[in-house]
Amino acid sequence: MSYTIKDVAKLANVSIATVSRVLNGQGGYSKATEEKVHLAIEELGYQPNAFARGLISNKSNTLGILFPEVSSQFSSKILRGVEEAAHCLNSSVIVCNTASHGQRTMKYLQLLTEKRVDGILFVSEMITEEYYKKLESMQIPVVLISTESYQYPLPYVKVDDKHAAFTATDYLIKMGHSKIGMISGNKDDIIAGQPRIDGYKQALAQRGLAIKDENIIHSNGFSFHDGLTGLPKLLEQSPDLTAVFAASDALALGAISAAYKLGIKIPDNLSIIGYDNLPIAEMSIPPLTTVAQPLEEMGIVAAEMLFTMMNQGRRVESRIIAHSVIERESVKKLILYDT
Structure with missing residues (x-):
């Protein structure tokens, strides 16, 4: 049998609104009430409907991330950082592989609109006027990773x-x-x-x-x-x-x-x-x-910037991440240049 939030409220002897506040961590209830609601959820095996909760909180707890090539090692390192930060902040990530095609990018942006994502990370691709207009219409925060836009005011995380x-x-x-x-x-x-x-x-x-x-x-x-x-x-x-x-x-x-x-x-x-x-x-x-390029760190930093914009409703400063030379065995030392 599939139980509803109404069943949880009845078993816990509280209102549906109280159950909703507990589920969304909104406060306004005692510790005893919180425990009663969680016991009722556990007893019934109730599974909250993420979409329904999103309608109440106006949040889907999901991010969209667009890559031009999702299978590359470059993308996987960035994604690992993004997912690590998102997991710590109780959010999920929808990954889109645009293959650098404008038409596919626009389709994914429309999909992310329909999924009601809370924010978007845009990786390693130039922002066109068409992309920017669509992003503007979505009215959600956007952070660029390993790219930047000289024309449009979007914060970014990248190496110089x-x-x-x-x-x-x-x-x-x-x-x-x-x-x-x-x-x-x-x-x-x-x-x-x-x-x-x-x-x-x-x-x-x-x-x-x-x-x-x-x-x-x-x-x-x-x-x-x-x-x-x-x-x-x-x-x-x-x-x-x-x-x-x-x-x-x-x-x-x-x-x-x-x-x-x-x-x-x-x-x-x-x-x-x-x-x-x-x-x-x-x-x-x-x-x-x-x-x-510290790609995993770039993913973490970009996701944290996005969450700041989502939660505080303010712009954040772009970040240039430090690079470094990793010495291995493909460069031979000749006579040193006079420094």
Whole structure:
């Protein structure tokens, strides 16, 4: 038999409104009353209807999170942080895989509207005018992760991509390299593409090293395949390079695979540094030196920011999370550059 909130109220000898307040932790009742309600719930085996409770409290206790690629290690690390924070605050997470397609993103935003989510986390994708108008119409808090919008006033959590790319390139210089190439993502990507290229160039310029177009390969994205095809092109253009900065770990791993096929030993013949510090980076041969984005921490921080906005109804400040170099075995130390 399926019992209702009315049955719980009758057995506990209280009003339906009191049972509702107990279920939603709203106060206004004694400890004895609370215990009677919980005993009645336990005796009847009553299961509160989350949707019905949401209608009363005007909360669904759910968040929506949109990823362009939900199966990637990048996304899974962020999701782990988000779910950890959400679990601690008694909320659930609805995960949406947009595949970077505008039409699919709009469909998911409509779905999240229908599910009455309390807030949205938007990961690693540019905010278009169409997305922003839809988000505005939902009238719920939104926090961006690993992306930002120059046009729309949405708080974000991310690493400073330009600074992190500068750090990666400068690390290679400090390890004695002066002939450094780059395999970048899409240069038209203003979030993670061009800023990482700018950081690479700034590091070279600051050390008085030449910036040459032939030392950069612009990929379509940040995938393993882009790195696999990118390294041979780069070395064909600039065969005297001693080191390469790859703008993602996937690019770096693709480059390491290409080097193996070309008979190039990493790091004896060519040093490679990546970007992200994904779990697979330490599994590669050799283990990949990389710039770490603390992805799990970014997920936790973003979720906590979202809950602050949901519970206090105020804007929060955007957060830049610190990056760091994780030294492994893919970079060889040459004669130190004069620092």
